[in-house]
Amino acid sequence: MSTYLENNSIATGESQADPFSLLSLVAALESVTSAPSLEEIYAWLEKAEVSIEELQPYSGFKEGNYWRHRVCRNQFVEMLVLCWRPGQRTPIHDHNGSHGGVKVCQGMLWETTFYYDPVAGLEYKSAREHAAGSVTGSDVPDIHQLGNPDVSEQDLITLHVYAPPLGVLHTYKPGSAKIDLYTPDDIDS
Numbered sequence: 771m772s773t774y775l776e777n778n779s780i781a782t783g784e785s786q787a788d789p790f791s792l793l794s795l796v797a798a799l800e801s802v803t804s805a806p807s808l809e810e811i812y813a814w815l816e817k818a819e820v821s822i823e824e825l826q827p828y829s830g831f832k833e834g835n836y837w838r839h840r841v842c843r844n845q846f847v848e849m850l851v852l853c854w855r856p857g858q859r860t861p862i863h864d865h866n867g868s869h870g871g872v873k874v875c876q877g878m879l880w881e882t883t884f885y886y887d888p889v890a891g892l893e894y895k896s897a898r899e900h901a902a903g904s905v906t907g908s909d910v911p912d913i914h915q916l917g918n919p920d921v922s923e924q925d926l927i928t929l930h931v932y933a934p935p936l937g938v939l940h941t942y943k944p945g946s947a948k949i950d951l952y953t954p955d956d957i958d959s
């Protein structure tokens with residue numbers, strides 16, 4: 771983990787104590803030569819202090835669904851900004867072999883996690899809220915649903931790092947053992 775941080779510090783001319791801007795995060799992700807671990811992703815996101823100005827090129831909302839904006843991607847890792855109006859949420863999904871971390875930049879992130887049993891089907895496990903500045907994430911094979919709660923009455927902006935980059939995801943329905951495939955909409959990202 772420290773190797774990436776040190777390399778990036780040299781590349782960006784920053785000291786270890788400096789917070790990670792979005793530009794520094796991009797430099798760190800572009801320097802990797804293998805998929806970073808979940809611990810490395812958490813360390814980057816916890817250090818990150820991304821301003822609203824830096825997020826501006828990736829900030830855009832849609833009425834029908836949350837909006838994914840890709841910041842960067844290579845064969846090992848990708849980073850996206852997701853913008854959510856109140857009431858918008860993902861399907862219940864896993865990341866099909868990828869792990870990832872999420873930093874809440876603005877607003878309140880709501881996360882529900884689930885158990886999957888091939889016989890009993892999908893069962894509710896836990897629910898949490900993550901305030902601005904929080905970092906959360908999911909390992910393989912975690913199943914979760916993210917969203918901006920209706921009651922928040924504010925927009926939500928989140929920063930996501932996935933390794934390896936997401937492909938086709940698995941989606942689930944409560945009480946069902948059926949697993950469907952889902953390709954996130956990247957047309958606008």
Ligand SMILES: [Fe+2]
Pocket residue numbers: 863864865908914916
């Ligand atoms: Fe997810």
